[in-house]
Amino acid sequence: MSKTVLHNNAVLNINPWHMLTWLLIAQIMVAFVGRSLAPLGVLIGEDLSLTKAQIGMLPAALFLGQSLVSIPAGFLVDRVGSKKLLFLLSLGLGLSFILMTVTSAYTVVLTMVVLGGIGYGTMHPTSNKGIIYWFTEKRGTAMGIKQMGVTLGSALAALLLLPAATVWGWRPVLIGACLLLIATGLLAFRFYHDPPAKKADDGHAEEPARLFASILQMFKEKPLVLVSVAAMGLSGSQLILNTYIVLFAYEHLGIPLVLAGVLLVISEVSGSFGRVAWGMISDTLFSGKRIIVLVIIASLSILASIIVSLLPAGTPFWVMVPITILFGFCISGFNGLWMNAATELVPIEQAGIATGFTLTLGSWGVIIGPPLFGYIVDITGVFTFGWLFLDIVLAVVIALLLLAMAIIKKEEQNQS
Numbered sequence: 001m002s003k004t005v006l007h008n009n010a011v012l013n014i015n016p017w018h019m020l021t022w023l024l025i026a027q028i029m030v031a032f033v034g035r036s037l038a039p040l041g042v043l044i045g046e047d048l049s050l051t052k053a054q055i056g057m058l059p060a061a062l063f064l065g066q067s068l069v070s071i072p073a074g075f076l077v078d079r080v081g082s083k084k085l086l087f088l089l090s091l092g093l094g095l096s097f098i099l100m101t102v103t104s105a106y107t108v109v110l111t112m113v114v115l116g117g118i119g120y121g122t123m124h125p126t127s128n129k130g131i132i133y134w135f136t137e138k139r140g141t142a143m144g145i146k147q148m149g150v151t152l153g154s155a156l157a158a159l160l161l162l163p164a165a166t167v168w169g170w171r172p173v174l175i176g177a178c179l180l181l182i183a184t185g186l187l188a189f190r191f192y193h194d195p196p197a198k199k200a201d202d203g204h205a206e207e208p209a210r211l212f213a214s215i216l217q218m219f220k221e222k223p224l225v226l227v228s229v230a231a232m233g234l235s236g237s238q239l240i241l242n243t244y245i246v247l248f249a250y251e252h253l254g255i256p257l258v259l260a261g262v263l264l265v266i267s268e269v270s271g272s273f274g275r276v277a278w279g280m281i282s283d284t285l286f287s288g289k290r291i292i293v294l295v296i297i298a299s300l301s302i303l304a305s306i307i308v309s310l311l312p313a314g315t316p317f318w319v320m321v322p323i324t325i326l327f328g329f330c331i332s333g334f335n336g337l338w339m340n341a342a343t344e345l346v347p348i349e350q351a352g353i354a355t356g357f358t359l360t361l362g363s364w365g366v367i368i369g370p371p372l373f374g375y376i377v378d379i380t381g382v383f384t385f386g387w388l389f390l391d392i393v394l395a396v397v398i399a400l401l402l403l404a405m406a407i408i409k410k411e412e413q414n415q416s
Contacts, residue, residue, distance in 0.1 A: 014193055016134035016135055016142075019130060019134050019192060019193065020130075020131070020134065020135075020142055020145060020146060022086075022187075022188050022191055022192040023082075023127045023130050023131070023146050023149075023188075023192070024145060024146055024148070024149045025149070025184060025187075025188065026086050026090065026123070026127070026149075026184060026185065026188045026192075027123060027127055027146055027147070027149030027150060027153065028149040028152050028153040028156070029090070029153065029180065029181045029184040029185075030089070030090065030093060030119070030120060030123045030149075030153065030181065031149060031150040031151070031152070031153025031154050031157075032153035032154075032156050032157050032161075032177060032180075032181065033093055033094065033097055033116075033153075033157075033174075033177050033178055033181045034062055034093060034097075034116065034117070034119075034120040034153075035059075035150070035153055035154035035157055035242070036154075036157040036161050036174060036177060037058045037059050037062060037113065037243075038059060038154065038157070038158070038239075038242040038243050038246070038264065039154075039157050039158035039161060039162040039246060039261055039264055040157075040161060040162060040165055040170045040173075040174065041055045041058055041059075041243060041246070041247075042055075042246055042247060042250065042257065043162075043165050043166070043169075043170045044058065044109075044170055047104070047170065048104060048106055048109070050106065051374070051378060052244075052247065052374035052375075052377050052378050053371050053374035053375045053378055054106065054374075055243070055247070055374060056243055056244075056370035056371040056372075056373060056374035056375075057110060057370075057371050058109075058110070058113060058243075059239050059242070059243050059366060059370050060239075060366060060367045060368070060369075060370055060371050061110045061111075061113040061114045061117065062113050062114070062116060062117040062120055062366075063117060063121070063235075063239070063363040063364075063366035063367050064114050064117060064363070064367050065113070065114040065115060065116060065117020065118045065119075065120065065121055066117045066118075066120055066121025066124075066359060066363045066366075067121070067359070067360050067363035067364060067367065068114075068117075068118065068121070069117075069118040069121045069122055070121050070122075070124070070125065070355070070356040070357070070359035070360040070363065071215060071353065071356040071357055071360050072356070073085070073121060073122040073125045073126065073356055074125035074353040074354070074355050074356020074357065074359075075214060075353050075356065076125075077125045077126050077129045078129070078353060081129070081194035082126045082127065082129055082130045082192065082194055083189060083192055083193065083194045084189070085122055085126040086126060086185060086188040086189055086192060087185040087186060087188065087189035088119075088122075088185075089119040089120075089122040089123055089126065089185070090119065090181050090182055090184060090185025090186075090188070091119070091182055091185060092115070092116070092118060092119030092122075093116045093118075093119030093120050093178075093181065094119075094178040094179065094181045094182040094185075095178070095182075096112050096113070096115040096116035096118075096119065097112065097113075097116050097174060097177075097178050098174075098175055098178045098179075099112050100112035100113060100116070100174070101170075101171040101172075101174050101175055102171075121359060121363070124339070124355055124359050125355040125356045125359070127146055128143070128146075128339050128343060128355040129355070130192075130194075131143050131146055131339075132343050141276065141279045141280050141283055142279075143279060143336040143337075143339050143340050144275040144276040144277075144278065144279025144280070144336035144337075145275075145276055145279075145336075146336070147275045147335045147336035147339060148272040148273075148275045148276055148336075150275075150335060151268040151269070151271035151272040151274075151275065151328075151332050151333075152268070152269070152272045154242065154264075154268040154271075155264070155265045155267075155268035155269045155272065157177075158246075158261050158262075158264040158265045158268065159261075159262075159265045161173050161174070161177060162258070162261040163258060163261070166257070166258070214353045215353070215357065218346070218353065218354060218357040221345055221346060222404075222407050223345050223404045223407050223408050223411075224342060224345045224346065224354065224357070224358065225361075226400050226401070226403055226404035226407070227291065227294075227338070227341050227342060227345070227358065227400075227401070227404050228342065228357065228358040228360075228361035228362055229361060229400055230294070230397045230400040230401050230404070231338050231342075231358060231361065231362035231365065232361060232362050232363075232364050232365030232368075233298075233365055233393045233394060233396055233397035233400075234294070234297075234298065234331070234334050234338065234362075234365070234394075234397055235362045235363065235365040235366045235369075236365030236366050236368060236369025236370070236393065237301060237305075237331050237365075237369065237390050237393060237394060237397075238271075238331045238332050238334070238335075238366075239365075239366045239369060239370050240369050240370050240373045240386075240390055241267060241327060241328070241331055241332070242264065242267070242268070242332070243370045243373075243374075244370070244373060244374070244377075244383070244386070245260070245263055245264055245267060245324070246260045246261055246263065246264050247260075248308075248383050249263050249317075249320060252311075252313055252382075252383050253311065253313060253314065253315045253320065254313060254314055255316075255317050255320070259317050262317075263317075263320055263321070263324050266321060266324045266325060266328065267324050267325075267327060267328030267332060268328060268332060269328070270324070270325045270326075270327075270328035270329040270332065270333070271328045271329065271331070271332025271333045272332075272333075273329065273333070274328070274329040274330060274332060274333020274334075275332075275333045275334075275335060275336045276336075277329075277333070278293055278297065278333050278334065278336065278337055279336045279337065279340070281293060282337055282340070288344075290337045290338075290340050290341035290344070291341055291401050291404055291405050291408070292405065293337055294334055294337055294338065294341070294401050295398055295401050295402065295405075297330045297331070297333065297334045297337070298330075298334075298394045298397045298398045298401070299394075299398065300326065300330045301327065301330045301331040301394055302391050302394045302395065303326075304323060304326045304327035304330065304331070305327070305387050305388075305390045305391050305394070306387075306388075306391060307323055308323060308327065308387050309383075309384045309387035309388055309391075310384075311323075338358070338362070339355065339358075342354050342355060342357075342358035343355060369393070372389070373386045373389060373390070374386075376389055
């Protein structure tokens with residue numbers, strides 16, 4: 001399977017899987033830097049004398065930046081394509097996090113993380129636009145592979161950056177990661193190709209709708225809104241797990257810090273497999289239906305969270321491993337389905353703005369969730385109530401997804 005594009009007046013026959021490879025590599029490196037806040041949170045917290053709620057604000061700040069840029073980035077990628085943005089977002093995220101390492105002022109650190117979140121948040125609309133164009137078949141699988149880059153990048157950050165930071169400090173280690181990200185952005189800009197602009201009936205390239213009109217149109221898509229609000233709960237739950245599993249294992253269970261970091265690696269690697277597996281499951285067993293699979297994911301995540309809430313102090317590492325695998329496979333494996341569901345609920349030419357819209361709403365779960373979880377732990381003195389709070393959130397997610405399914409079914413019946 002290949003597609004022909006015009007590049008610098010030369011006709012190129014391009015394999016979509018090659019383009020997916022570059023999107024995946026870029027996604028891994030963006031996550032490697034952006035999601036390093038979770039594994040490095042313990043060390044950053046010790047260095048800056050932060051509370052658990054303040055540590056939770058670090059990933060929240062990243063996703064605040066994402067929420068601010070997602071819609072403009074989605075609108076922009078519909079106009080200029082993915083190629084240029086791949087480099088610009090890598091440069092923006094890398095430079096912001098480098099600047100974060102030269103200060104000890106918490107407010108300045110948060111500000112730099114928000115700015116980095118603008119680069120981080122641009123990645124999803126940029127890469128999703130490429131997936132939607134390059135793949136008409138096996139799109140769930142392709143999106144799952146691309147989204148696997150997020151959890152792989154996060155796992156690599158826990159596997160490589162946390163041990164290195166315990167030896168050399170989090171600041172120089174993070175600088176090195178940022179420089180590697182910028183170099184990857186340059187390579188992606190060199191080797192990734194945008195599809196040709198779609199032609200309108202008069203032979204001219206189609207112009208996307210105006211920004212505010214596009215946003216208003218997204219709000220009229222009720223299933224998209226419901227899926228996006230549900231994604232708030234799923235995204236917040238995922239970042240709660242990523243942010244606090246190391247602290248939970250280290251402080252509550254008494255597992256050594258490096259092994260606690262390994263649990264985050266296990267969670268993220270499981271999520272990487274989950275993103276591909278859930279995509280394949282939705283493509284094959286459920287004939288491309290995404291939302292029902294999201295319901296299954298949320299249900300299994302509730303089970304995992306309940307089990308974690310019941311674990312006593314002193315629970316050994318080996319007991320946590322299978323629980324973490326299940327938890328990560330589900331709550332860190334939903335994102336590809338979410339992206340597919342959001343983009344497939346609108347016409348293909350609106351894929352970028354739909355991605356930006358759903359990310360903007362979904363990001364608020366990450367902005368609110370980890371700090372609120374940390375606050376609950378701070379005031380109660382135990383993690384149990386935090387995990388139970390996550391269960392309630394996921395129950396609401398299931399209700400919203402079931403409502404979205406009912407609306408879609410009703411609309412299909414009206415059209416038939």
